[in-house]
């Protein structure tokens with residue numbers, strides 16, 4: 235059965251007015267907005283809360299530090315009430331366990347964000363991974379880190395759409411699988427290496443796709459987001 239896949243719009247900008255305009259443009263089509271390092275560092279966390287407003291917030295801070303620091307950071311940002319929150323799986327089992335515990339302690343049970351572990355960035359191909367010492371390719375590394383995330387009690391994973399099928403085969407239906415590196419047919423890959431179209435990602439088993447520049451750099455961001463949502467619904 236085809237999985238229902240939602241659209242998360244990545245609002246990558248330093249400007250709060252621009253982010254607000256994009257948030258309004260994508261509102262009819264996107265199930266959540268993603269605000270991350272660029273926006274939070276430039277505009278601050280009050281602006282993150284203001285731009286998200288009532289729209290579910292994917293807070294993509296990709297936490298990666300020692301367990302104590304990551305746990306404390308999660309407690310610090312709990313007032314933002316994100317729907318999803320990211321950390322790097324390569325921070326290790328103890329770090330992910332500490333993050334999970336911090337979420338349980340810092341958020342009310344009915345408002346705990348889904349904790350998502352970033353496995354292998356979608357901008358990395360096998361050659362780039364070899365340069366970091368990972369010699370058996372993105373798929374093997376994603377599976378390895380995905381299993382570690384599940385062991386730590388993480389809710390889901392960020393991966394490319396290329397790893398969705400092996401992850402579903404290995405981990406089943408339960409983990410939330412979120413895929414950036416999405417490019418509608420004919421759009422520029424830019425720095426993304428492991429890419430798929432919205433439809434391909436949905437058919438491969440994504441719960442959510444994350445799309446940034448194909449929407450925000452389009453002449454009409456609202457129309458670009460609507461076209462992607464229509465492709466997912468088809």
Ligand SMILES: O=c1ccn([C@@H]2O[C@H](COP(=O)(O)O)[C@@H](O)[C@H]2O)c(=O)[nH]1
Pocket residue numbers: 244246270352354355356357392393414415416424426444445446447448
């Ligand atoms: O592996 C990852 C993890 C996160 N991202 C983020 O998703 C968006 C993608 O933006 P595009 O403009 O559609 O390329 C961006 O905010 C990244 O920080 C990712 O691309 N890959």
